[in-house]
Amino acid sequence: MSWKAIDRNQPVVEKDAAPVLSDAVRDKIRSFFPRYETKRAVLLPALHIVQNTLGYISWQAMTEIAEVLEIHPSDVMNTTSFYTHFWTHPKGEKVLTVCRSISCEAMGGAKMLDTIKKELGIDEHGTTKDGRYSLVTEECLAGCDHAPCLLINEKMHKCVKAEDIPALLVDVDNDKLSMERSDLFDPPSEEKGKQAASVGQDSAIGATSDVSEMREAE
Amino acid sequence: MASFEPVLLRNRGVEGSTTLKVYESRGGYQAVRKALKQTPDEIVAEVKKANLRGRGGAGFPAGVKWGFLPKDRKKTLLCVNGDESEPPTFCNRVLMENDPHQLIEGTIIAAYAVQAQTVYIYLRGEFHEQFHILQKAVDQAYAAGYLGKKVFGSDFSIEMYLHRGAGAYVCGEETGLIESLEGKRGWPRIKPPFPAIEGAFRLPTVVNNVETLSCVPHIIERGADWFTGIGPAHSAGPKLFCVSGPVKNPGCYEGAMDFTVRDLIEREDLGGGMMDGKHIKAVFPGGCSMGVLSADELDMKLDFDDPRNFGLLGLGTAAAVVIPHDMDMRIVLRNMARFYGTESCGQCTQCREGTAWMHKIATRIAADAGRPEDLDILLETARNMGMMPGLSICGLPDGATFPIETIVKKFRSELDESILAQPRGRAEDLLKVLN
Ligand SMILES: Cc1cc2nc3c(=O)[nH]c(=O)nc-3n(C[C@H](O)[C@H](O)[C@H](O)COP(=O)(O)O)c2cc1C
Ligand code: SF4
Ligand code: FES
Numbered sequence: 001m002s003w004k005a006i007d008r009n010q011p012v013v014e015k016d017a018a019p020v021l022s023d024a025v026r027d028k029i030r031s032f033f034p035r036y037e038t039k040r041a042v043l044l045p046a047l048h049i050v051q052n053t054l055g056y057i058s059w060q061a062m063t064e065i066a067e068v069l070e071i072h073p074s075d076v077m078n079t080t081s082f083y084t085h086f087w088t089h090p091k092g093e094k095v096l097t098v099c100r101s102i103s104c105e106a107m108g109g110a111k112m113l114d115t116i117k118k119e120l121g122i123d124e125h126g127t128t129k130d131g132r133y134s135l136v137t138e139e140c141l142a143g144c145d146h147a148p149c150l151l152i153n154e155k156m157h158k159c160v161k162a163e164d165i166p167a168l169l170v171d172v173d174n175d176k177l178s179m180e181r182s183d184l185f186d187p188p189s190e191e192k193g194k195q196a197a198s199v200g201q202d203s204a205i206g207a208t209s210d211v212s213e214m215r216e217a218e
Numbered sequence: 219m220a221s222f223e224p225v226l227l228r229n230r231g232v233e234g235s236t237t238l239k240v241y242e243s244r245g246g247y248q249a250v251r252k253a254l255k256q257t258p259d260e261i262v263a264e265v266k267k268a269n270l271r272g273r274g275g276a277g278f279p280a281g282v283k284w285g286f287l288p289k290d291r292k293k294t295l296l297c298v299n300g301d302e303s304e305p306p307t308f309c310n311r312v313l314m315e316n317d318p319h320q321l322i323e324g325t326i327i328a329a330y331a332v333q334a335q336t337v338y339i340y341l342r343g344e345f346h347e348q349f350h351i352l353q354k355a356v357d358q359a360y361a362a363g364y365l366g367k368k369v370f371g372s373d374f375s376i377e378m379y380l381h382r383g384a385g386a387y388v389c390g391e392e393t394g395l396i397e398s399l400e401g402k403r404g405w406p407r408i409k410p411p412f413p414a415i416e417g418a419f420r421l422p423t424v425v426n427n428v429e430t431l432s433c434v435p436h437i438i439e440r441g442a443d444w445f446t447g448i449g450p451a452h453s454a455g456p457k458l459f460c461v462s463g464p465v466k467n468p469g470c471y472e473g474a475m476d477f478t479v480r481d482l483i484e485r486e487d488l489g490g491g492m493m494d495g496k497h498i499k500a501v502f503p504g505g506c507s508m509g510v511l512s513a514d515e516l517d518m519k520l521d522f523d524d525p526r527n528f529g530l531l532g533l534g535t536a537a538a539v540v541i542p543h544d545m546d547m548r549i550v551l552r553n554m555a556r557f558y559g560t561e562s563c564g565q566c567t568q569c570r571e572g573t574a575w576m577h578k579i580a581t582r583i584a585a586d587a588g589r590p591e592d593l594d595i596l597l598e599t600a601r602n603m604g605m606m607p608g609l610s611i612c613g614l615p616d617g618a619t620f621p622i623e624t625i626v627k628k629f630r631s632e633l634d635e636s637i638l639a640q641p642r643g644r645a646e647d648l649l650k651v652l653n
Binding site: 035036037038040041042043044045047048069075078079082083084085086097100101102103105106107138139140141142143144145146147151153154155156177178179180181182184185 | 302303304305306307308310311342343344345346347349350351353354357377379380381382383384385386387398399400401402403404418419421460461462463464468469470502506537539540541542545549550553554556557560561563
């Protein structure tokens, strides 16, 4: 069986590569400086901004963030790797976050998760081949009164039953917020969805997760 | 029982409750005007007198905490703890979604009381919708001159920023929050120094929970005596309670701290009883970290003191989840152990290793491969980590100890029976593979 793998021979940061952060992104990061006592404190906002723009935070992006904040790249990597929200490799256009904590488990969350896995043919941390969806689980999303809960990008779906899943996944507006957005942070934009999708089709990095990669290798 | 006249939730369900206009039309932003005419010390004294105990979990009196700030400080910071990650708690979410201006008003008053000119509201990363609602409200307050330079025409200036987290329970711990605010891993700090002396950016910092601060405008408006008149003396004031799991009306309710867990689940104006065909097996009444009650212990009062009489850590977040009769306690045990195992930040040896062991053992028990001695190993591990025996930096492992210990102790016979009923030899076989 042929199987795809991440190219592990290529260095993750190429010295002469063109910058991945545009001037606009750098300016947006800098616009947070007056809020804090130090530049380093802008790191979390910066990581959100970069992930919203590029879809994920590559090693190259981390070194460029370090440049803007005038800190060491290692500090950026250190912080990035601590938080589960940040992706260091391409993800799907929409991230499905299923709650796995106690109220949701008591109300059928595990069955909902299994249905998603089956429908999309991916495991946790996986991304579909077409780059549309990535799947993760998280602890309590503070929506326990509406258990079981499912976040699709920024949108919270409440009392999601296993049988609702197929219809929900084909709904193109399943990530649209009902309230007015603040423009302080951009939505995870369409752009990168397409980018992840194209990665999924013709390069080696798409449609993979450590779990499915191992399975395919077997 | 007479129904409670809502205070914190009085605007919930009112159309446009998140807008400045509606909030003001219902008497909003009057308390802060009143506060700004008093001295900061008078506000601190009033909040002290009200005995407003922190709603974030520890129950420490807010006024007393504010009093710890050094007198000769130059710059002070106020952090609002909106990390709300304790399963199954969602009352801060309800407050921010329905009444963001109440939080903003309480925060301005608290900032004035402690003379903080910069406020950070730390929101957990998963609060996307809540972020947009709250940021819009902050924008409106700026536009109205309620935030920014010389607010309400006084000499007091205040900047308010929302800071978004990115998925880590431990960032709700106040010094973890501070580290995260500084752009670092959310690794709690060794105390002392306490944040009031040296907090974010090494400046004196006050950290308070969303619900705590939402109480402040009402204390200023109606006075400390009104506040202490609600509920028992040691647990004064209005309080939010959450109930979830298979009850008829899961949700967030407000009341005095004068009713029992049974009331919260069964009363018509609260949980409304269990769903048809479901019975109560167990209840985590104060967030998972406080521990579990068996179905015989539902007469526990939901106040700051009574939970200790039932072997629990405290009132916690007053968020109850009901475990139904048909849910396997091994699954519950695994769910709890997994939570702390994955959320430990890993700085302290006992917490990192202990929660990981408990997760591993509980997973094995749930996979039909437990050994009778595993339950005692869980108890032994639980007893040997945490802040209470003085072994760790923060309270996360204490929060892990209580659910694990109370599940094992209170549901021992069920767990023992499940282990005895396993296919013979399965535990030994699996252990050979795993170890
Ligand atoms: C592991 C851990 C997680 C915590 N999470 C939260 C939280 O999500 N929200 C919160 O308000 N307090 C949380 N706390 C309590 C805070 O450390 C702190 O006591 C609280 O924010 C103080 O506010 P209060 O005095 O107004 O309650 C947590 C504590 C620990 C040990
Ligand atoms: S007790 Fe646990 S969570 Fe708290 S600082 Fe230590 S390792 Fe981290
Ligand atoms: S347990 Fe799932 S949202 Fe709280």
